[in-house]
Amino acid sequence: MKKIIGIVVAIIVIVALGFAGWLLLGRDPMSFAGGSTVALEDYKGGDVTGVPTQLASADPVKRGEYLIHAADCQACHTAPGGAPFAGGFAFNMPFGIIYSTNITPDKQTGIGKYTNAQFLAAVHKGIRADGEKLYPAMPYTSYTYMTDDDALAIKAYLFTLAPVHAPAKRDQLSWPYDQRGLMALWNVMFNRDERFRPNTGQSVQWNRGAYLAEAMGHCGECHTPRNLAYGLDNHRKFAGALTAGWRAYNITSDKDSGIGDWSDEDVYLYLSTGHANGHGGAAGPMGEATDNSLSYLAPDDVHALVAYLRSIPAHGSGLPRTVTTPAPSSHKEGVAAAPDSRGEKIFAGACASCHDWTGVSPVTGYATLTGVRAVNDPSATNVAQTVINGVNRKTAEGKIFMPAFGEGYSDDDIAVVANYVTARFGAKGAQLTGKDVANLRKQATQKPKSQEAPDG
Amino acid sequence: MVTLTINGQSREVDAPGDMPLLWVLRDHLNLVGTKYGCGIAQCGVCTVHVAGKPVRSCQLAIGDVGARAIVTIEGVAATPNGSRVQQAWMENAVPQCGYCQAGQIMSATALLDSNPHPDDSDIDAAMAGNLCRCGTYIRIRRAIKEAAAKSA
Numbered sequence: 205m206k207k208i209i210g211i212v213v214a215i216i217v218i219v220a221l222g223f224a225g226w227l228l229l230g231r232d233p234m235s236f237a238g239g240s241t242v243a244l245e246d247y248k249g250g251d252v253t254g255v256p257t258q259l260a261s262a263d264p265v266k267r268g269e270y271l272i273h274a275a276d277c278q279a280c281h282t283a284p285g286g287a288p289f290a291g292g293f294a295f296n297m298p299f300g301i302i303y304s305t306n307i308t309p310d311k312q313t314g315i316g317k318y319t320n321a322q323f324l325a326a327v328h329k330g331i332r333a334d335g336e337k338l339y340p341a342m343p344y345t346s347y348t349y350m351t352d353d354d355a356l357a358i359k360a361y362l363f364t365l366a367p368v369h370a371p372a373k374r375d376q377l378s379w380p381y382d383q384r385g386l387m388a389l390w391n392v393m394f395n396r397d398e399r400f401r402p403n404t405g406q407s408v409q410w411n412r413g414a415y416l417a418e419a420m421g422h423c424g425e426c427h428t429p430r431n432l433a434y435g436l437d438n439h440r441k442f443a444g445a446l447t448a449g450w451r452a453y454n455i456t457s458d459k460d461s462g463i464g465d466w467s468d469e470d471v472y473l474y475l476s477t478g479h480a481n482g483h484g485g486a487a488g489p490m491g492e493a494t495d496n497s498l499s500y501l502a503p504d505d506v507h508a509l510v511a512y513l514r515s516i517p518a519h520g521s522g523l524p525r526t527v528t529t530p531a532p533s534s535h536k537e538g539v540a541a542a543p544d545s546r547g548e549k550i551f552a553g554a555c556a557s558c559h560d561w562t563g564v565s566p567v568t569g570y571a572t573l574t575g576v577r578a579v580n581d582p583s584a585t586n587v588a589q590t591v592i593n594g595v596n597r598k599t600a601e602g603k604i605f606m607p608a609f610g611e612g613y614s615d616d617d618i619a620v621v622a623n624y625v626t627a628r629f630g631a632k633g634a635q636l637t638g639k640d641v642a643n644l645r646k647q648a649t650q651k652p653k654s655q656e657a658p659d660g
Numbered sequence: 661m662v663t664l665t666i667n668g669q670s671r672e673v674d675a676p677g678d679m680p681l682l683w684v685l686r687d688h689l690n691l692v693g694t695k696y697g698c699g700i701a702q703c704g705v706c707t708v709h710v711a712g713k714p715v716r717s718c719q720l721a722i723g724d725v726g727a728r729a730i731v732t733i734e735g736v737a738a739t740p741n742g743s744r745v746q747q748a749w750m751e752n753a754v755p756q757c758g759y760c761q762a763g764q765i766m767s768a769t770a771l772l773d774s775n776p777h778p779d780d781s782d783i784d785a786a787m788a789g790n791l792c793r794c795g796t797y798i799r800i801r802r803a804i805k806e807a808a809a810k811s812a
C-alpha cells in the first residue's frame with residue numbers, strides 16, 4: 205500500500221514539475237528561435253534597441269516620442285474621448301474590471317513624483333511607486349525587455365505633457381483577484397524581469413523586429429493565447445486569442461489560420477496603414493494599434509517587424525481557408541441563406557450599398573469583404589464587433605469610416621446579419637444568437653456594467 | 661488636381677483626394693441634383709453611378725474614383741434606362757416631397773441596367789438602401805416595373 209502511495213505521489217510530483225517546467229518554457233516569447241543569445245552590451249551586430257538611426261542623435265524627449273508610439277502606451281492609457289495618457293480605459297476581464305491609470309506628470313494623480321528608478325520598476329517589474337503591484341493588464345512582462353534608456357526616454361517624453369488631474373478609477377475585481385499581493389506569486393511564474401538579449405543566430409533586422417514586437421509593441425498581449433493563470437502561453441505564440449471581445453488573429457506563418465499566405469508587401473502595408481488590399485482593414489483594437497502606434501514607425505522598423513513575424517513557427521488554430529472569390533452579383537445566387545431571411549433584409553438595407561452583393565466594394569478597398577479574415581472566421585466575433593462599433597479611423601490617406609450600428613439595431617439583428625455576411629462572403633456561416641451579441645457588447649464596452657456599481 | 665469623368669465630360673477639380681464625391685459635385689461643380697441626406701451611406705439620396713454601379717457619393721473619396729466614369733441625376737436621362745425610368749416616374753407621379761427621388765432614380769436605373777426584368781425580390785434587394793420618408797415605395801415599385809416593361 206505504502207509503495208502504491210509512494211508511486212502516486214511520485215507521479216504527481218513529476219507531473220507538477222513537468223507542468224511548471226512547461227509553464228516556464230512557455231513564458232519566453234523569443235525561445236522559439238533557438239540559438240544562443242547574448243547580453244545587449246556584448247552584441248556586436250549593431251543597434252537593435254532605441255530609435256532608428258535618423259533619430260539617434262535626437263534629445264531624449266524626441267526619442268521618447270518615437271518610442272512611446274512604438275510601445276503604444278496611449279491606446280490603453282486614454283479613455284474614449286478623454287485626455288491622452290490620463291487613464292480610465294476599462295479592461296473587462298472575466299473576473300472584473302481593471303482601469304488604466306493616469307501617466308501624465310500630475311503630482312497627485314499621475315506619475316509626476318516618479319523617480320527614474322520607480323518608473324523602471326513599474327515598466328520592468330510591475331511595481332508602483334508606493335510598492336503595490338500592478339496587474340498585468342499593464343504589459344510589464346513584455347516591457348521588461350525594454351532597455352533602461354528607452355524606458356527613461358519615454359518617461360522624459362511623458363514629463364513634457366501637461367499634467368492632467370485624473371484620479372484612478374477603482375477597479376471592480378472579485379475575490380481573490382482583488383488581492384494585489386498575490387501578484388507576487390504570479391510575477392515569479394510569468395515575469396522574467398530580464399532585458400532584451402539579441403539572438404546571435406539571427407540577423408540584425410530580425411533582432412530589431414523582435415525588440416519592436418516584444419519589448420515595445422507587445423503584440424503577444426493580444427495575439428498569444430493565455431494559460432489558465434492568464435500568463436501568455438508562448439507554446440502557441442501569436443496563434444490568436446480573444447481579447448476584450450475582439451478576435452486578435454493568428455499571425456503565425458500558418459497558411460490557413462495565420463498569415464503564411466500573405467506577401468511581405470501585404471504584411472508591411474497592413475502594419476503601416478492598417479489595410480492591405482484583399483485582406484481587409486484593421487478595426488477595433490488593431491485599428492487603434494495602427495493609428496496610435498504602428499503607423500508612426502519608420503519604414504525600416506516595419507520591415508524589421510515583417511522579418512520577425514515571418515519567423516514565427518506556423519501554428520494552426522482551426523480557421524478555415526479564406527475564401528478569395530467574390531459572391532455572385534445577384535442576391536438570389538450564392539450561399540443559400542433562407543430566401544428573404546432577416547439577415548439578408550438587413551444586409552440589403554444597411555450594408556449592400558457600400559459592400560455590394562459581391563462583397564467587392566465599389567467605394568473603397570477598405571470596405572471589400574471578400575478575402576477578409578474576420579468574414580472568414582466562423583465565430584463572426586469581429587464582424588459583429590465591427591457592426592456594433594463601426595470603424596472610425598483617421599489615417600494618412602484620409603478617414604476610414606463605417607457607421608456604428610450598435611445603438612440602432614437589436615442584438616438579434618446584429619447576430620443574423622453577421623451570420624448572413626459570414627455565410628455569403630466567408631468560408632462558413634456563423635451561428636451567433638442575440639445572446640452572443642449581448643455578451644460581445646459587454647466585453648468591449650467602455651462603460652461600467654452598472655451605474656450603481658457599489659464602490660469597491 | 662483630380663480629373664473626373666462626369667456625365668461624359670472630363671472635369672478638373674481642385675480638391676483634396678479624400679474629399680467625398682458628393683461635396684465635389686455640389687460645391688465645386690454645381691451639380692446639385694444629387695442631394696445630401698445622412699452622410700453615412702444609410703439613406704441613399706446621394707446615389708450616383710460609378711462605372712455603372714450605384715454608389716453613395718457621400719462615402720466615395722474622389723481619390724478612389726480613378727478612371728471610372730461617373731453619371732449623376734443630371735446625366736442619367738441620356739441613358740436608355742435612365743430615360744425610361746424618368747418617364748415612368750412622371751407617369752406614376754412617384755415623388756411626394758421629392759428629396760430622395762434623385763437617389764431612387766439612380767438606384768432604379770442601375771438595377772435595370774444589370775437586370776432588365778427584375779421581380780419584387782430583386783427590386784427589394786436593389787432599393788432597400790434608398791429610404792423615402794414620404795413612403796412612396798409602392799409607386800416606386802410600380803414605376804420600376806413599367807420602365808422594365810418598356811425595355812426590349
